[in-house]
Amino acid sequence: MSIDMAQFIDAFLEESFEGLERMETELLALDDGDPETLNTIFRCAHSIKGGAGTFGFGAISGFTHGVETLLDRMRNGEQEAAPDTVNLLLRAVDTLRAQLHAARDGGEADPAEVAEVRALIEAHLGDAAPASEARTPPAAGGNDGTDASSGGDHGGPRGWRIHFQPYADLMRTGNDPLRMFEVLEELGTLNVHCETDRLPDHADAFDPEDCHLAWTLELEGDATRDQIQEVFEWVEDECDLLIEPLEAVSVPTAGAPPLTPEPAEMGATTPRRPEAPAARGGSGNRGAESSSMRVNAGKIDALIDMVGELVITQSMLTDISEQLEEDPSQMEAQIERLRTGLGELERNTRELQESVMSIRMVPIAQVFNRFPRLVHDISGQLGKQIELTLKGEYTEVDKTVMEHLGDPLVHLVRNAVDHGIEMPEERAAAGKPETGQVTLEAFHRGGNVVIEIRDDGKGMDADRILAKARDAGLVGPNQHPDRHEILQLIFEPGLSTADQVSDLSGRGVGMDVVKKNIRGLGGNVELESEPGKGSRLTIRLPLTLSIMDGQLLKIGEETFVIPLIAIVESLQTLPESVKQVFGKLPLYRLRDEYIPIVDLAALFDRTEPSPLPERALLVVAEADDQRVALRVDDLLGQQQVVIKTLETNFRKVPGTAGATILGDGQVALILDVAGIARMASGRDTRAA
């Protein structure tokens, strides 16, 4: 090939994965065969088919053809959007995804599955519309291709004669006849005869970007008509195409050049890319290890704006230096301007840095989006009625974190659907609505991304877990863990409480792997459950590289950052509100609540707390339902900070949620309020 196709193939694959995701989403939303939705799905399939054909993935293109035909019938109203049809299409989406994965990784998709789904689609087509006229408009020139032939024209003619006369602007749309001929060549022996009679005689009439050529191609071999049509799929509206069987093995037309490279050179630089579905922001690719990412256009616009500001500031500074040169008497005023300018420069630079960092942050919707499908499938399989609610899909997490979040979440949601939610009859008997609720919610809290998976199912039976754990030797006979501790045992290896091992979950591996994965991301997972009411799994993940609104504090010599959302209020103590318990544990009475006062300098340096001054400055902060009052020496400004982990080059430091770099280049630690509360209570109980 004359140019490196690999990059275009990557783009094709990425867009195809996005297309599949969109197809999936739309299929799930396809209530009553809404024509607009169907159109969207059809376009996705069409793009994939065309792209696959262009890049030589014949099998994918062929498979998608069937899907596309079925979709076409549906949008023409010839086929109902019945649940089994939708399910078949969803299955086809999976098969296609597997095939595309195989194409990307150089493997092969399970041929049995591909063949089966293909057969099912064909069977579906067979029993729906007997007359299969409703295909994509046949190309001019007597395309009599029928869907029945997609199975293959075995025993058909020994070859085909193809007359291909592109319209003048074929190459302007990025199509390249040479590429098509190359694909045809793979199907058999190809003889090409180029017809030049449409070339204008006069140079004035000649536009080099027009295609003035036509070709007669003779393809010898076992290729089917469908295979040939696939090759011309993208151009069927832009050419006259006539495909007819060769009556006999013909003698190659004398003098015909084997391949004409000349015309291809013109179009070669703009290979056709499939029309990307207009997915913005939300839907991303699912390929976990993809090295490219989608970025919200808004973030890029913000970057451009900031660079613009930077340029303005720079020209302002240049202007000041020129004025100083011209008129040194204005020194004072100019220096003032210079200071302002430099301040602005600093701010712009910092903002620029922050926005660059924020590019790595992606909405968690990219993971959440796969769950409607998952829940739809599983609940259908199990005969359960489940409503899935997604909340906080636009919570941003670091790309790396998100990529590793998918599998654990799939497992947890499956568990909730499989083990959590009961069968409709069971629910009705328990006086609950027949439709079970599963909620997936993400939000930021205290330097963490928290993801909750809640269900209103039957909950966990603590006694049974305990019995199992004792059997497995995880809990000794003399140990009596409390309910909360028992529930956490499900994360231990080898403890599955499923009554029966089902196809979906409960294979004995699972929760321990989930916990390990989440630990690997520096997070943790906890389970709360109430029998009969449901369960709640809480995953906490660090916000590596993420951006947060922070309040800057001065404690002693050091500047710290506390997440703004953790702050309840900042106040100056009233002497009568400070109580000393046991003489050394200061509590602050805030309205009706007693809050421990934490001397951070003492807590961090492990020294004795210094006596509380009469009017101390306190920042009351809350995390995990615990409140602490931090003694601070000064409240500085508020700003957005980029959270950096200390683990990259060191390790996690208790009491901190990472560090950030301040405007002056100094490192400031970010306080982890929950951790501080834990540390403080640990010390206090010991001290008492």
Next chain:
Amino acid sequence: MANDATQSIHDPATAGEDQYLTFILAEEEYGVDILRVQEIKGWERPTPLPNTPDYIRGVINVRGMIVPIIDMRLRFGMEPLEYGPTTVVIMLRVVGEERERVMGVVVDAVSEVYNIGSDNLQPAPDFGTRIGVNFVRGLATVEEQMILVLDIDTLLGPGLIASADAIEAEATA
């Protein structure tokens, strides 16, 4: 000093020899594999980390990366030295099991770059002190000077993290 180092770098190590950057700590010379040296910086006050051993001075910002700073004198249980204009921080790449870390070590001064053949590296005697012998790759004699070649992956790797963990465990127990 740093200039000496850059000059010597132009003499490539011959086969069987490795290049070592040496630094001074209390008059003695110590060597580290030069391929692990990322850069040499002047001393700047780091941001202290809570509940860490005294030899972990804190963290600094190196072009947007948060890097811990370890005082080698304190690490080896020596008398601390007032940080002055010649105090330098050597940024080292420490290769661990999971990942590579960058750490800065505070030393009195940077000295030389030497080529040392592996057969000139003698095994270290048992020190039996706070410097575990596994931190020492060997002893070499160059120009009548003894150089203690350090294994920074052990010195700044799991051992250091573990000792820090022990202190933290004590703090939060």
